[in-house]
Amino acid sequence: MTGPLVLVADDDDDILLLVTTRLRRDGFEVLQASSGDRALELAKERRPAVAVLDIGMPGLDGLQVLEQIRADDELREMRVLLLTAKAQESDVRRGYETGADAYIKKPFSPAELSTRVRELIDGSSSD
Amino acid sequence: MYRIYLAAGLVLIGIYFALPSGGRTQTTLYDVIGGSAAIVIALSIRLHRPRLWLPWALFAAGNAFFVLGDVLYDANTSPPTVADGFYLAGYPIIAAGLLILMLAAGGRNRIAALSDAAIFTVAFALFQWIFVMGPAVRQSGSLTEHVVAGLYPAMDVVLLGGFVGFFVSPAWRTPAFRILLAAVLALLIGDEIYGVNTDAYANGSWVDAAWLSSYVLWATAALHPSMRALSEPRRKPSLRIGLARVAVLAAALLTVPIVLLVQTLRDKPLHPYVVAGLGSAVGLLVVARLTGILRALERIRLREQAARSVAEESESRLALHNEELVEADRLKDEFVALISHDLRTPLTSIIGYVELALDEDVEPPLDEERQSYLEVVSRSSERLLRLVDDLLFVARLQSGRLALATAEIDLCSVVGQAVEEARPRAEAKALVLSFLGSSPVMIEADKGRIFQLLDNLISNAVKFTPDGGRVDVRVVPARDGAVIEVSDTGIGLAPGEAELVFDRFFRSSQVSAQQVPGTGLGLFIARAIAEAHGGTLTAFSREEGGTTFRIELPVREAPQPENAEEELVA
Numbered sequence: 001m002t003g004p005l006v007l008v009a010d011d012d013d014d015i016l017l018l019v020t021t022r023l024r025r026d027g028f029e030v031l032q033a034s035s036g037d038r039a040l041e042l043a044k045e046r047r048p049a050v051a052v053l054d055i056g057m058p059g060l061d062g063l064q065v066l067e068q069i070r071a072d073d074e075l076r077e078m079r080v081l082l083l084t085a086k087a088q089e090s091d092v093r094r095g096y097e098t099g100a101d102a103y104i105k106k107p108f109s110p111a112e113l114s115t116r117v118r119e120l121i122d123g124s125s126s127d
Numbered sequence: 128m129y130r131i132y133l134a135a136g137l138v139l140i141g142i143y144f145a146l147p148s149g150g151r152t153q154t155t156l157y158d159v160i161g162g163s164a165a166i167v168i169a170l171s172i173r174l175h176r177p178r179l180w181l182p183w184a185l186f187a188a189g190n191a192f193f194v195l196g197d198v199l200y201d202a203n204t205s206p207p208t209v210a211d212g213f214y215l216a217g218y219p220i221i222a223a224g225l226l227i228l229m230l231a232a233g234g235r236n237r238i239a240a241l242s243d244a245a246i247f248t249v250a251f252a253l254f255q256w257i258f259v260m261g262p263a264v265r266q267s268g269s270l271t272e273h274v275v276a277g278l279y280p281a282m283d284v285v286l287l288g289g290f291v292g293f294f295v296s297p298a299w300r301t302p303a304f305r306i307l308l309a310a311v312l313a314l315l316i317g318d319e320i321y322g323v324n325t326d327a328y329a330n331g332s333w334v335d336a337a338w339l340s341s342y343v344l345w346a347t348a349a350l351h352p353s354m355r356a357l358s359e360p361r362r363k364p365s366l367r368i369g370l371a372r373v374a375v376l377a378a379a380l381l382t383v384p385i386v387l388l389v390q391t392l393r394d395k396p397l398h399p400y401v402v403a404g405l406g407s408a409v410g411l412l413v414v415a416r417l418t419g420i421l422r423a424l425e426r427i428r429l430r431e432q433a434a435r436s437v438a439e440e441s442e443s444r445l446a447l448h449n450e451e452l453v454e455a456d457r458l459k460d461e462f463v464a465l466i467s468h469d470l471r472t473p474l475t476s477i478i479g480y481v482e483l484a485l486d487e488d489v490e491p492p493l494d495e496e497r498q499s500y501l502e503v504v505s506r507s508s509e510r511l512l513r514l515v516d517d518l519l520f521v522a523r524l525q526s527g528r529l530a531l532a533t534a535e536i537d538l539c540s541v542v543g544q545a546v547e548e549a550r551p552r553a554e555a556k557a558l559v560l561s562f563l564g565s566s567p568v569m570i571e572a573d574k575g576r577i578f579q580l581l582d583n584l585i586s587n588a589v590k591f592t593p594d595g596g597r598v599d600v601r602v603v604p605a606r607d608g609a610v611i612e613v614s615d616t617g618i619g620l621a622p623g624e625a626e627l628v629f630d631r632f633f634r635s636s637q638v639s640a641q642q643v644p645g646t647g648l649g650l651f652i653a654r655a656i657a658e659a660h661g662g663t664l665t666a667f668s669r670e671e672g673g674t675t676f677r678i679e680l681p682v683r684e685a686p687q688p689e690n691a692e693e694e695l696v697a
Contacts, residue, residue, distance in 0.1 A: 012472065018479040025486070085471040107475035107512060110482055 003027040004121050005046060009039035009065070010054040010083065015106075019052060022110035023117065036060025040068055043075055050120050052113070055084040055091070063098050070099040079120040083108070129350035132167060136160065136343030140336065148332075157335065161194035164342035171349040177357075179231050183349060185224030190345060192217035211275050218282035225286070225311075228357070239419060243375055246412040248288030250379035253405040255280045257386050257398060283318050286311060303354040310344035313337045376416065379409050463522035470515045477508045517648040521631065524655050531573040531659055538609050538680070539566040539602050541574055545581035546600050549589055556594045560585075564602030568609050571683035572660050580656040580664075583649045584613045584676050591617035592673070608662070608681040616673040625666050629654045 006028045010016045013034065020030045031046055033039035036057045043051060043065075051069065053062035060068075062082055069075045082095045085106040095103050102116050139160050146153040168187040172180050196213035229244070317337030348354060383406035390397050481504050484493070493501070523529050546562040553560040581600075588598045596616040603610045620628065631651045650666075653676075657664040662680040669675050 012476075014476045015472075015479070018476065018483065021483060022479075025488070085468050085475070106471050107478045110479045 002029045004050070005029045005031065005048040006117060007031045007033065007039060007042055007046070007048040007051040009033040009036065009052070009057065009062070011035060011057045012054070015054070015083075018110055019113060022114050026114045026118070028114075028117065036062065036065045040065050043069060043078065044072070047075070048078065050079045050081060050117050052081045052083060052117065055082055055095070063094065066095075066098050066100060079123075081113075081116060081120065129347050129352075132350055133343065133347045136163075136339075136346070140339045140343065143335070143339065157339065158194060158198050160339050161190065161197050161342045164346035165191040165194055167346035168349040171346075171354065174350070175352065175355045177355045179228070182224035182228040182231075183354070185220050185227070186345060186349065189217040189221035189224065190342065192220065193342075215275075215278050215282060218286055222282075222285045222288070239416070242412060242416045242419065243372065244288050246379045246409060246416060247375055248284055249405055249408045249412060250382040251287050252281075252284045253382050253386060253402065253409070255284050256401055256405070257390065279318055280322050283315050283322075287315065301353045301357045303348050303351040303357045306344055306348035306351060307357075310341050310348060313341035313344060317341065376413055380413055382406070382409060460522060460526055463518060466515070466518070470511075474508060474512050474515070477504070478512065481505045481508065517652060520652055521648055524652075529655070529659055531576060533571050533573050533683075535569055536572055536574045536577070537567040538570050538572070538577070538611070539564045539568050541577050542581050542600060542602050542611060545578055545585055548582060549585045549598075552586070553589050553598060556589065556592070556596075558589060558592055558595070559597045560589070560600075561597070562600045564600075568602055568604050569682075570609055570680055572680065576656045576659070580653050580678070581611070581613075583653045584678075587649060588613050588615035588617065588674075588676075591615065593617065596673075605679070608679060611678040611680070612675055613678075614669060614673060614675040616671075619672055619674050620666060620668045625668070628666055629664070 006023055008016060008019045008023070008030055009032075010019065011034055016032055016034060020032055023030050031042050031048055033042050036053075037060050039051065039053060040060060042048070051065075053065055055062035062084070066080050066082070069078055069080060079101045080099070081102040081104060082100045083104055083106060084091055084095075092103055101120055104113055104116060139156065143153060143156050143160070146156065165187055168183060168190060172183050172187070177183065192213045196210040196217065199208070199210040199213065230241075314337070317334050320334050320337065383402060386402060387397060481501050483489075484501050485498065485505065520529075542564060543562055546560060550560055585598065585600060592598055592615045597614075598616075599612075599614045601612045601614075603612070629650050631648065650664075654664040657678050657680070660680055661683075662678060664676065664678050666674060666676050
């Protein structure tokens, strides 16, 4: 039996692999995207339960992808967790205003990120 | 003293004219007045002790010669007499004295003073020649008589010449100088009246009044206290083109037309050669003088221009320097922001992958040696992350970008969380970590920042307390806020360090000696957070050893003055 489907988008391959490895070890099925555009494509095709989006990406950035997800009737209910290296409070606020469900600052503990993803899935299923 | 002498002199002159004309008593009184003047001038040198005494000695000598001339004068003897010799010797001596005094008073403008004197002298000479000397020389008589008769007006020229440069110098303001001027004028007036109609002169005539006044005034000038100041060499350059100076130059230039006009009106010979020669000399001298003034002005202008360009240059250099400083400050901010961002990205990989590597669920398990290596990497990267966070925080603080997200919070629960966070570290050192406080203590504050503040203080206390010690944390509600105390039984504060510990990058002497790791930013940040909330953070040594940090926080931060933000923008 495959676990819940999680989309991970980061332009940094190392971070992408790090998040993917942790989530797979914890039993999630992971979709990888190295750009915002690819992430939006995969989100539409595969309808993951959770999207982990890096904010700072070339092309469509994490916030823009989030905006498009929230604007799409079919994707609207998707849980979104934002990742950023910027520690500014204003960024956190913007993230939540755009409609993020959770927010994690880099650097982060992969285990903690996995826990947050699990919480998002559990929270949405109990709605 | 000079007043007494002046009064006595005037009285004696009065008596002189009351006595029968041409009598022996009258002649003697004349000699007495003159003699007293010469003696008084000599004595006043001893009285006032002027720095420049030579001119006054020359005045005394010159007047003494005049007196000798007076004594030997006999109206019935035709010139040249011995009296003429003494008279004529007196003029150059007095003129020399005036010249010396003028050069001293003229200070740095000696050349200007001399040329003014020369201009006026030549102009006056033209006057003298046409109106006084010419007629005297053309009178009938022997050659010697002509020479002697012509010499008197010539001597007056010398005398006046010595005086004019002086006239345009700042010495004009001293009373002694004015009296001296009066003395010379009296002498000249006497000489001129005498020179124009020599034959009419007899003892006791009104011309004597001028000469006698000259004696008395001369001695009065010498007695006046300001004669000392007059004899002081002056260093102050006076390049101002004074009214007196312009008047002298104008008068000199007007001499030629006036002489021509007067001679024409009187229907007397015009003396074209003399007038043309001396007139040209005056003209050339005036031109030279004006050229000198223009050159001096040009020099001043150039000097001013140079000074201004130097000032402008340094001003623009200062502006440039200022710009560079602003740019450097901006680069510093940018640098810190960049570092904190770019250091975070690789740190994410380091911290994350070390955590993956240390994952105990993964097969095959790590051997103990490699696990201990990776644990060092893990600890070091956590420390590096804290340092980056601290630097970023301080950079934001410095640029005034620290914004608080305040809300109503229970202080006790936040402090309790911070205590629990530190508990594993305290237990590792066998420390007793106690927390005293009863919820709720509600204040308005930024929860994250208050946690950071407490975490800083408690971590510090745990770090600096030796194994087996205590760390006590208390929250006490106060009248309009709350007090939090973090006490330890650690190394304490060295005398005088209670305030210094809050300085940026400060490391206490004990800390350095014991090589405890740290950046010296923790307490700086802690105090900044307390102050951002309108509170205070202080440290003091405990009597029983160790340190207490006390935070006082108000219920809510006092409202900022409305224009505070505008001021920052400005």
